[in-house]
Amino acid sequence: xxxxxxxxxxxxxxxxxxxxxxxxxxxxxxxxxxxxxxxxxxxxxxxxxxxxxxxxxxxxxxxxxxxxxxxxxxxxxxxxxxxxxxxxxxxxxxxxxxxxxxxxxxxxxxxxxxxxxxxxxxxxxxxxxxxxxxxxxxxxxxxxxxxxxxxxxxxxxxxxxxxxxxxxxxxxxxxxxxxxxxxxxxxxxxxxxxxxxxxxxxxxxxxxxxxxxxxxxx
Amino acid sequence: xxxxxxxxxxxxxxxxxxxxxxxxxxxxxxxxxxxxxxxxxxxxxxxxxxxxxxxxxxxxxxxxxxxxxxxxxxxxxxxxxxxxxxxxxxxxxxxxxxxxxxxxxxxxxxxxxxxxxxxxxxxxxxxxxxxxxxxxxxxxxxxxxxxxxxxxxxxxxxxxxxxxxxxxxxxxxxxxxxxxxxxxxxxxxxxxxxxxxxxxxxxx
Numbered sequence: 199x200x201x202x203x204x205x206x207x208x209x210x211x212x213x214x215x216x217x218x219x220x221x222x223x224x225x226x227x228x229x230x231x232x233x234x235x236x237x238x239x240x241x242x243x244x245x246x247x248x249x250x251x252x253x254x255x256x257x258x259x260x261x262x263x264x265x266x267x268x269x270x271x272x273x274x275x276x277x278x279x280x281x282x283x284x285x286x287x288x289x290x291x292x293x294x295x296x297x298x299x300x301x302x303x304x305x306x307x308x309x310x311x312x313x314x315x316x317x318x319x320x321x322x323x324x325x326x327x328x329x330x331x332x333x334x335x336x337x338x339x340x341x342x343x344x345x346x347x348x349x350x351x352x353x354x355x356x357x358x359x360x361x362x363x364x365x366x367x368x369x370x371x372x373x374x375x376x377x378x379x380x381x382x383x384x385x386x387x388x389x390x391x392x393x394x395x396x397x398x399x400x401x402x403x404x405x406x407x408x409x410x411x412x413x414x415x416x
Numbered sequence: 417x418x419x420x421x422x423x424x425x426x427x428x429x430x431x432x433x434x435x436x437x438x439x440x441x442x443x444x445x446x447x448x449x450x451x452x453x454x455x456x457x458x459x460x461x462x463x464x465x466x467x468x469x470x471x472x473x474x475x476x477x478x479x480x481x482x483x484x485x486x487x488x489x490x491x492x493x494x495x496x497x498x499x500x501x502x503x504x505x506x507x508x509x510x511x512x513x514x515x516x517x518x519x520x521x522x523x524x525x526x527x528x529x530x531x532x533x534x535x536x537x538x539x540x541x542x543x544x545x546x547x548x549x550x551x552x553x554x555x556x557x558x559x560x561x562x563x564x565x566x567x568x569x570x571x572x573x574x575x576x577x578x579x580x581x582x583x584x585x586x587x588x589x590x591x592x593x594x595x596x597x598x599x600x601x602x603x604x605x606x607x608x609x610x611x612x613x614x615x616x617x618x619x620x
Binding site for chain 2 (some may be wrong): 205277
């Protein structure tokens with residue numbers, strides 16, 4: 199599993215791997231928002247939690263379609279399925295590699311971009327923590343979606359349609375935690391629920407992902 | 417080492433091979449012959465466990481088979497060594513320096529696999545088999561895009577390093593390999609009948 203995780207991180211960092219793609223997308227999206235809604239600081243501060251969370255969510259979606267598709271095309275997925283590691287482990291390793299190369303950098307970069315959107319300074323730490331807690335769920339759900347569409351030619355769009363509705367609970371509680379923090383309210387409850395979503399995804403979805411891979415490899 | 421009894425194989429909702437029975441024991445190689453589309457790849461995928469048989473049994477000890485298809489699973493942005501080391505690790509095999517020598521890859525060790533020619537890439541794919549430490553090889557057209565010199569390398573390796581040490585191989589190929597092997601002509605087992613509607617394969 200470690201070997202697969204390291205290989206996927208290495209592939210992501212090398213040329214054409216897509217590392218930084220999500221981050222750059224996130225940056226551009228957040229920079230463009232003030233052009234769209236105008237420069238009033240109060241308006242920006244109000245919408246900042248939502249924009250930052252939606253941006254992070256879309257950025258996480260960008261690199262998902264290559265998660266299994268590339269391995270499927272060059273035959274590596276079939277060879278992984280025959281390896282003495284279970285497909286559930288393969289799914290976890292893939293999701294973990296995706297999180298380390300996408301979710302984690304997004305969480306680190308988000309407070310800086312919060313500055314651009316006039317996010318109140320009290321919300322910086324909650325924003326970082328909520329993304330840190332919530333993005334594993336995004337990676338895991340996305341891995342499931344990628345597994346579901348792996349045999350489909352140009353399945354990226356279909357995958358987005360399947361995955362985005364499943365992202366709704368994560369988005370609701372993630373953005374809620376940051377909004378409450380920005381308003382100076384207690385934000386532990388949405389954060390705990392967010393953690394619960396992530397843990398449930400990590401516990402259940404590897405099995406679902408492995409099942410979809412088995413069907414698609416047949 | 418491998419026993420196949422009354423095996424039927426389907427592809428695309430139709431049964432294409434039926435009542436296939438054969439055995440391959442240690443040190444033996446079996447060459448599969450047959451026209452294009454007769455079901456050589458489907459049979460090998462069934463033997464490997466990537467697709468389930470319609471009926472019949474495939475028996476061999478768990479974790480003894482290594483499958484090599486048309487696609488080698490070689491990553492373009494990883495070096496040759498990194499590619500081989502990854503498969504050695506996931507299959508619990510070993511990557512020694514002799515592998516590079518065996519497949520004439522010594523000069524290509526640190527090259528990104530994406531810059532290799534088709535034949536060189538194929539040699540990396542075959543070298544992958546050697547690092548897996550598995551006694552039963554299921555090979556689908558192993559010599560595609562290899563030049564005559566590399567085919568010779570492959571034949572030598574298969575005979576001296578694999579079969580002589582108690583390994584076995586099932587090989588689908590169109591060229592005449594210079595190895596001691598039995599031949600199984602799949603044309604004799606070919607059928608083309610639709611599957612019953614209630615089977616999983618027909619549904620898919």
